[in-house]
Amino acid sequence: MATLAKAPPARLSELAQGYLAGLPQAAAPRFTMLRKPEAGLVMLRARAGGSGAPFNMGEMTVTRCTVRLETGVGADGAPIHGAAYIAGRDGAHAALAAKLDALLQAPGHADALRRAVIEPLERERKAARAERARQVGATKVEFFTMVRGED
Numbered sequence: 167m168a169t170l171a172k173a174p175p176a177r178l179s180e181l182a183q184g185y186l187a188g189l190p191q192a193a194a195p196r197f198t199m200l201r202k203p204e205a206g207l208v209m210l211r212a213r214a215g216g217s218g219a220p221f222n223m224g225e226m227t228v229t230r231c232t233v234r235l236e237t238g239v240g241a242d243g244a245p246i247h248g249a250a251y252i253a254g255r256d257g258a259h260a261a262l263a264a265k266l267d268a269l270l271q272a273p274g275h276a277d278a279l280r281r282a283v284i285e286p287l288e289r290e291r292k293a294a295r296a297e298r299a300r301q302v303g304a305t306k307v308e309f310f311t312m313v314r315g316e317d
Contacts, residue, residue, distance in 0.1 A: 177290070229259070
């Protein structure tokens, strides 16, 4: 879910549409919205110094969505539900992530969906982080002090 939630929405949509376009029309998944995308606030908690007493740092906007996969059931015979929580107010992103979450739980889709959507997104995210680290590292300044003799 972290990969789906943190993915750039346009890239997630592109990969998901590519995966769904490759499915036979008869196997195309259908979904029922159980909770349409809705935005709200969550309280962010932090700790002073990383290990000190917790405190309320502030609020963050989050959009959530829940769907039910109509075209399949889980291994236990129960309906498959997908849910997503996305930072910000992008309802389309939350809805798509919830649908993909449901498909990831469906036996016929899980492995192929990981290969077609999840793994490329993870590779791209790692590459972007490495590039960012390289850019930040290029501006690193080394400080040193000269030892003064004892006065």
